[in-house]
Every structure is written in structure tokens, then in C-alpha cells.
Amino acid sequence: MGHRTEEILRVGGIDELIDRGLLADEEGDLDLAERILDEAGKRAGENQPRVLHLAGRVAWAHGDIERATGFLQQATDQKPDRADVYLDCARCLHLMGDDGLAEEQVRAALALPRLDESTEGDARVLLSRIRLEDGDAEEALEVLEGVSAALKEHALYLSALADVLVELERTNEALVLLERAVAAEPEDADYHYQRGLTQQAAGDLEGGATSMLRVLALETKLRGTTGAPTFQEIQVLRTQLEDAMEELPDPIMGLVASAPITVQAAATEEQVRAGADPRSPVFFVGRPKLEERDAELTGIVVARDVLLDEIDDEDEIAETLLVAMVEEITDFFGRDDLLFAEASA
Numbered sequence: 001m002g003h004r005t006e007e008i009l010r011v012g013g014i015d016e017l018i019d020r021g022l023l024a025d026e027e028g029d030l031d032l033a034e035r036i037l038d039e040a041g042k043r044a045g046e047n048q049p050r051v052l053h054l055a056g057r058v059a060w061a062h063g064d065i066e067r068a069t070g071f072l073q074q075a076t077d078q079k080p081d082r083a084d085v086y087l088d089c090a091r092c093l094h095l096m097g098d099d100g101l102a103e104e105q106v107r108a109a110l111a112l113p114r115l116d117e118s119t120e121g122d123a124r125v126l127l128s129r130i131r132l133e134d135g136d137a138e139e140a141l142e143v144l145e146g147v148s149a150a151l152k153e154h155a156l157y158l159s160a161l162a163d164v165l166v167e168l169e170r171t172n173e174a175l176v177l178l179e180r181a182v183a184a185e186p187e188d189a190d191y192h193y194q195r196g197l198t199q200q201a202a203g204d205l206e207g208g209a210t211s212m213l214r215v216l217a218l219e220t221k222l223r224g225t226t227g228a229p230t231f232q233e234i235q236v237l238r239t240q241l242e243d244a245m246e247e248l249p250d251p252i253m254g255l256v257a258s259a260p261i262t263v264q265a266a267a268t269e270e271q272v273r274a275g276a277d278p279r280s281p282v283f284f285v286g287r288p289k290l291e292e293r294d295a296e297l298t299g300i301v302v303a304r305d306v307l308l309d310e311i312d313d314e315d316e317i318a319e320t321l322l323v324a325m326v327e328e329i330t331d332f333f334g335r336d337d338l339l340f341a342e343a344s345a
Contacts, residue, residue, distance in 0.1 A: 014043055018050045022084075025057045033058050049080040056088060063312045068092050076105060083109040083119045090126060099130050106130065117148040125160045137167040155185040159194055171202050182211075189218040193279060209273050216267060216278040226265050229304050234263040237302045241282065244322040248329075255333055256297065256325070259284075263302045271301070281307035282324035289334040297332065 021036035037058055040051045056071035072089035080086075090105035106127045110120065124147050132140040141164050144157070151157055158181040162174040178195040185191055196211030229237070238261050245253060267276040267283060276283040281303050289295035302321070310320050330336045 014040060014048070015050065017043070018054050021054045022057060025054075025061055028061075030058065030061055033061070047074070049075040049078045049085060050082070053080075053082075053085045053088065056092070060088075060092065065092055065095055069096055076108065081112060083112050083115055083123065086112075087119075087123055087126065090130075094126070094130060099134060103127065103130050117150060121147045121151040121154070121157065125156055128160050128164060132164055132167060137164050140164045141168070153180065153184060155181040155188065155191055158184070159191055162194065162198065166198060166201070171198065174198055175202065187218060189215045189222075192218065205275070209275070212272050212278055213269060216269065216272050219278065220266065223266075223305055223309070226305050228265055229263045233304060237263045237304060237307070240317055241300070241302055241321050241325075244318050245325060247322055248325070252326075252329055252335070255295075255329060255335070256300065259286075259297045259300045261300045261302065263304060266303045266305045267301070276301070279306060280324055280328065281310055281320055282328055284328050284332045286332075288332045295333045300328075 017036060017040050021033050021040065024030075024033040024036060033054070037051070037054050040048075040054060044051050046052075046055070052071045052075035056068040056075065059065075059071060060068035069089070069092040072085065072092055075085050076089045086105045086109035090102040090109070093099070093102035093105060106123050109115075109123050110127070115123075124143050128140040128143040131137075131143060141161075144161050144164065147157055158177045162177040162181070165171070165174040165177070175195070175198055178191065178198060181191040182188075182195055192211045192214040196208045196215065199205075199211060200208035241261055245256065248256075267278050271283070271285065272278050274285075275288065276285070283301050283303065284297055285299035285301060287293065287296040307317065307320060311317060
């Protein structure tokens with residue numbers, strides 16, 4: 001490995017060196033990516049656009065999205081002729097919630113001459129998601145219509161178009177696309193999850209549960225065997241959830257205060273069949289509210305492994321638990337009206 005690293009660091013051109021660094025980042029070899037970044041900075045200067053691009057990607061890989069965005073904006077300020085710099089900058093800005101600037105970066109990428117089909121397709125998918133989140137589903141659809149026909153069976157495109165069609169109340173068409181997406185990428189849990197949510201929203205609870213069971217299986221395989229929570233973990237996580245619940249407004253707290261709290265590694269198959277979300281760090285056990293019946297909450301479960309997947313450090317646990325609780329209350333009790341009222345009070 002050391003010999004290979006030294007060979008990579010000796011490559012002649014700066015572009016080839018940066019390409020190797022970006023590839024190392026994609027492959028999860030951050031040590032190599034950082035060594036290449038150091039070497040590239042020495043050769044071309046730390047403010048060279050492609051060096052800044054790699055610096056942004058390395059910071060992103062370390063979970064420092066704000067620092068990554070800063071590097072990438074410095075790179076795009078120099079008007080490079082590479083679409084990947086603008087698109088990575090747009091992705092970071094999108095994650096930061098600055099969709100106006102993110103859209104500017106995507107459109108800058110699309111304005112470059114001689115874009116290859118794949119890059120243009122990625123840019124259009126990202127732009128469609130930004131426009132959809134801004135409430136303009138019609139424009140999001142128009143953006144996706146410009147994707148090359150050769151890419152329209154790719155799962156990424158099918159997923160983006162399905163999101164738009166759901167917003168346009170064309171859910172049946174969206175479900176057809178999501179069936180094709182999971183066929184194209186059967187080992188990608190994201191597409192099964194999107195399909196499951198869409199099936200559930202359409203009233204197909206059995207189909208939704210089947211999709212969510214697939215999510216559970218794929219992510220359990222990816223995570224590997226983790227073991228049951230220890231007594232100490234159970235006590236700590238239970239206490240952290242109880243502390244987070246203290247932040248709930250009184251009317252909402254009354255809905256959940258008496259429910260027993262348990263801690264598991266993740267949801268079980270039986271719980272997912274009953275409606276638990278395999279990706280939620282907190283889920284409720286019982287009978288959710290339907291038109292013809294009231295909700296009946298019998299327990300609250302903290303999914304340790306899911307929680308740990310979502311956070312970068314322990315300081316984020318309380319907020320993550322609270323957000324998950326609010327989402328579960330909204331779904332389980334159908335009380336989004338109460339939450340909105342409390343938020344605006």
C-alpha cells in the first residue's frame with residue numbers, strides 16, 4: 001500500500017493527481033486523499049480551484065459540511081470550466097439549506113459547453129430536487145424532461161421523477177417508476193425505502209411493509225452484527241429520550257408521557273410488518289390513528305443502531321431523538337395541526 005501511495009504521489013500532472021484524490025475519497029480512503037491534497041497544495045497552491053475542490057470533498061467526508069462548502073465556493077468563485085466543482089458545491093449548499101445559491105451553482109454547471117450526458121443528467125436531477133423543494137413541481141418535471149433518453153432507466157432519474165409525480169398527485173405513475181428503480185438497483189435500500197413510503201401514502205400498507213422489510217434486511221446486512229444494547233446503553237438512551245421529551249409542549253407531552261420506553265438495536269421484522277419505520281431512531285408501538293379509530297400507544301422504542309448511524313457525535317443525540325419523536329407523534333396521532341399551532345405560538 002505504501003509503495004502504491006508513493007507511485008500515486010509521483011504522477012506528473014496536477015489534474016491526474018487531483019483525479020486520484022477524488023477517486024480515493026469516493027473509495028473511502030481518506031488517508032490517501034489527504035496525502036494527495038497535501039501534495040497537490042504544494043504543487044499548485046492551496047487556492048487553485050481543483051485543489052480547493054479536493055479540500056472540500058475531504059472536509060465533506062469528515063462530516064464538516066460547512067467547511068466543505070467554504071472550500072467549494074472559493075473554487076467556483078474562480079469560474080472553473082469543470083462541472084463537477086459546481087455540482088459538488090451545489091450539493092453542499094443544498095445540504096446546508098441554501099437552495100437559492102445551490103440552484104445558481106447547478107445552472108452554472110449546466111451552462112458549461114460540451115457537458116457529457118451523465119454529468120448533465122446528474123445536474124438536472126439535482127436541479128429538479130431543488131425546484132421541487134421550492135414548491136415548483138411543474139418546473140421540476142420540465143427540468144427532468146431534458147435528461148438524455150439513455151439515462152431514463154437509471155434508478156436515480158426514476159427516483160427523482162417519482163418524487164415529482166407524487167407532488168403532482170400522479171402517485172400510481174410514480175409507483176410504476178419506483179418498481180423499475182428497485183429492479184435497476186435491487187441492493188440499494190434508498191429506492192426500496194422511497195417505494196415503501198409511497199406505497200404507504202397510497203394506502204397499500206401490505207406492499208409498503210414488504211418494501212420496508214427489504215430496507216431492514218439490506219441495512220442490517222450492511223451494518224453487520226452489532227449485538228443487543230447493554231444495560232448501560234439502555235439506561236443512558238432511555239434517560240436521553242426522557243430528557244428530550246421534556247422539550248415537547250405540554251399538550252403533546254400528554255400524548256406520550258405514560259408510554260414505556262425500550263431500547264433495541266433496531267426494529268424487528270414483526271415491528272416493521274406492524275408499521276415501524278426501519279430508518280427511524282425512535283418509533284411507536286401500538287395502533288396509529290385512522291379515520292375510524294383513535295390512536296393507542298403502547299410503547300416507545302429507541303433504535304440504537306439507527307440513532308448511531310444518524311449522528312456524527314454524541315452532542316447530536318438529544319436533537320436527533322427530539323426530531324424523531326415529533327415526526328412519530330405527527331404520523332402516529334395525526335396531530336400535525338397541534339404541532340403547527342405550538343410552533344407558531
